[in-house]
Amino acid sequence: MHIVVCVKHVVDSTEIHVDKKTNELVLRGLSTKINDYDKNAVEEAVKLKKELGATVSLVTIGPRDAQKTLKEALAMGADDAYLLQISPRQQLDTAQASLILSKMIEKLEPVDLVLCGEVSEDGYNSQTGARIAERLHLPHVSYVTKLSAQDGGYVAESTLEDTAETLKGATPALLTISSAINVPRLPTAIQIMKVRTSRIKNVKLADLGLDDSVLETPKVKMLGYEIPEQERKNIMIDGTASEAAASLVKYLQEEKVM
Amino acid sequence: MSKVLIYAADAEEAKALAIVAAPIAGGPPAALLSGGALPEVEAAALAATSGEVGADVIVAAASKKGNEVAARAAEILDAGCVTEALSVAESGGSLTAKRAIYGGVAVGEFAFEAKPAVLTIALSALAGAEGDSAYGEVSATAGEDAGYDKELVKSEPLAKTVDLTKAKRIVSFGRGLAKKEDIGEVETLAKGLGAEIGCSRPIAEELKWLPQEHQVGITGAIVKPDLYIALGISGAIQHFAGMKDAKVIVAVNSNKNAPIFQFADYGIVGDIYEVVPALEQAIGG
Ligand SMILES: Cc1cc2nc3c(=O)[nH]c(=O)nc-3n(C[C@H](O)[C@H](O)[C@H](O)COP(=O)(O)OP(=O)(O)OC[C@H]3O[C@@H](n4cnc5c(N)ncnc54)[C@H](O)[C@@H]3O)c2cc1C
Numbered sequence: 001m002h003i004v005v006c007v008k009h010v011v012d013s014t015e016i017h018v019d020k021k022t023n024e025l026v027l028r029g030l031s032t033k034i035n036d037y038d039k040n041a042v043e044e045a046v047k048l049k050k051e052l053g054a055t056v057s058l059v060t061i062g063p064r065d066a067q068k069t070l071k072e073a074l075a076m077g078a079d080d081a082y083l084l085q086i087s088p089r090q091q092l093d094t095a096q097a098s099l100i101l102s103k104m105i106e107k108l109e110p111v112d113l114v115l116c117g118e119v120s121e122d123g124y125n126s127q128t129g130a131r132i133a134e135r136l137h138l139p140h141v142s143y144v145t146k147l148s149a150q151d152g153g154y155v156a157e158s159t160l161e162d163t164a165e166t167l168k169g170a171t172p173a174l175l176t177i178s179s180a181i182n183v184p185r186l187p188t189a190i191q192i193m194k195v196r197t198s199r200i201k202n203v204k205l206a207d208l209g210l211d212d213s214v215l216e217t218p219k220v221k222m223l224g225y226e227i228p229e230q231e232r233k234n235i236m237i238d239g240t241a242s243e244a245a246a247s248l249v250k251y252l253q254e255e256k257v258m
Numbered sequence: 259m260s261k262v263l264i265y266a267a268d269a270e271e272a273k274a275l276a277i278v279a280a281p282i283a284g285g286p287p288a289a290l291l292s293g294g295a296l297p298e299v300e301a302a303a304l305a306a307t308s309g310e311v312g313a314d315v316i317v318a319a320a321s322k323k324g325n326e327v328a329a330r331a332a333e334i335l336d337a338g339c340v341t342e343a344l345s346v347a348e349s350g351g352s353l354t355a356k357r358a359i360y361g362g363v364a365v366g367e368f369a370f371e372a373k374p375a376v377l378t379i380a381l382s383a384l385a386g387a388e389g390d391s392a393y394g395e396v397s398a399t400a401g402e403d404a405g406y407d408k409e410l411v412k413s414e415p416l417a418k419t420v421d422l423t424k425a426k427r428i429v430s431f432g433r434g435l436a437k438k439e440d441i442g443e444v445e446t447l448a449k450g451l452g453a454e455i456g457c458s459r460p461i462a463e464e465l466k467w468l469p470q471e472h473q474v475g476i477t478g479a480i481v482k483p484d485l486y487i488a489l490g491i492s493g494a495i496q497h498f499a500g501m502k503d504a505k506v507i508v509a510v511n512s513n514k515n516a517p518i519f520q521f522a523d524y525g526i527v528g529d530i531y532e533v534v535p536a537l538e539q540a541i542g543g
Pocket residue numbers: 013014036037121431432433434435457458459460461473474475476477478489490491492493494495496497500510511512513516528529530531
């Protein structure tokens with residue numbers, strides 16, 4: 001069985017904040033890492049590798065620094081990694097990313113399962129998995145919270161807002177993996193460091209039969225953003241624990257929320 | 259203006275979508291109600307129907323199903339797609355949509371470079387949609403049958419012990435709580451307030467002290483109670499994204515620089531092990 005996992009290199013979304021002086025998002029100088037949700041997908045792939053003797057390949061589009069993300073996933077137990085390098089300033093919309101990733105996956109055929117995180121912690125678009133599936137003419141199951149697979153097929157549980165669906169199907173197929181499915185293994189810094197960069201193969205757009213112009217034609221562009229007003233009272237209550245508790249109760253009674 | 263095709267689970271959802279899409283719709287939108295088939299089949303039918311009725315913008319609800327059908331349909335139509343839109347607009351021939359970015363710290367404005375365009379509307383925006391709207395229901399044009407080998411073998415309602423999205427009051431705790439046994443203290447306070455119990459992600463996902471449905475945040479429940487009390491929660495944006503719409507927010511944290519205080523109406527800098535019992539007393543007395 002051959003499993004391809006799509007991973008994304010992102011800024012650590014837990015570090016993103018608003019600069020109070022300029023009222024702008026601070027995005028530069030933050031640490032970058034593997035998209036949190038993709039770790040769940042890699043973990044699931046590595047589990048299947050142990051169980052079925054599968055081979056696990058990773059594909060990503062990202063800056064040179066995305067090697068870090070691939071090394072982490074290789075340290076988790078993936079076998080091969082493919083990087084299509086773009087400039088750190090290059091933005092891609094979901095249509096562009098899905099097109100390029102699809103071509104990268106096609107190059108690796110035969111492929112039995114394609115796994116993606118259900119969403120990325122930077123864009124939160126939840127589109128890429130389903131788009132790749134459509135482009136590759138694969139059936140897909142999203143929001144997978146339970147998975148079992150054998151050669152030729154899979155059974156997956158998909159958790160929606162109020163229902164859990166169980167789906168059964170034949171491979172090849174694409175699955176988007178929910179963070180609730182597992183707790184990803186945590187390779188140590190030394191294990192990650194020991195992964196040789198030479199294991200990461202560079203892919204060029206031309207290898208995929210694509211032109212550089214694909215990078216310049218997004219279908220959706222971000223024009224700008226605004227920071228929503230924080231309409232909070234920010235009242236800090238002083239005093240001993242019991243004084244503070246008594247004042248808080250008074251405030252909450254005034255607010256009529258008790 | 260756009261020729262809009264709505265894709266909705268039912269008539270009520272179609273009506274809300276028509277209200278949100280009104281600013282871009284040139285005339286009453288067409289509406290296709292979901293046939294309840296697999297997303298691959300729904301997406302093919304949606305794309306085919308949009309061609310049939312000559313729509314250039316598809317608008318669906320940003321439910322989990324809505325998002326996957328919309329994304330697949332966008333790929334079939336080779337279209338741009340914005341999910342979780344809060345509002346849509348069109349001026350000077352340019353179609354734009356606003357959506358939360360980075361979990362809600364900011365709201366981004368996105369422009370479609372071309373049509374067709376596909377949008378899903380955030381469920382919060384649909385819940386707030388008020389007024390009248392008209393749409394004309396159309397029947398589905400079947401898409402190409404790809405003959406995928408996939409079947410739904412079971413569909414069950416989720417067994418939830420609690421639905422925080424409907425709670426009026428929530429007492430939530432995070433890693434500031436040292437031991438699982440101490441949850442009893444939090445429960446006593448919650449009981450005194452008639453509140454449900456919530457928690458941050460580490461409590462549910464890593465420590466597994468509470469089932470997942472108690473988790474508040476971007477990967478948990480998005481809540482909007484009248485009162486949200488955060489005990490020993492630092493206030494990461496992923497947590498904030500789940501509780502930012504609470505009417506009154508209270509934070510108790512021993513670190514006066516914890517980000518949670520920026521989001522709070524009332525803050526107490528202190529040890530939850532002292533403040534929680536004091537609060538129980540103050541409520542009881
Ligand atoms: C993709 C992604 C998705 C995520 N989704 C979610 C989500 O849905 N929900 C969520 O909550 N998180 C989510 N997170 C995690 C989030 O970034 C934070 O790591 C998490 O919310 C921190 O939980 P915490 O506040 O309980 O713990 P910590 O950040 O460790 O904070 C503990 C706080 O307790 C205080 N404290 C300690 N002892 C005491 C005491 N005795 N009395 C008073 N205060 C005390 C400390 O000062 C500190 O502020 C997500 C992260 C990622 C990357």
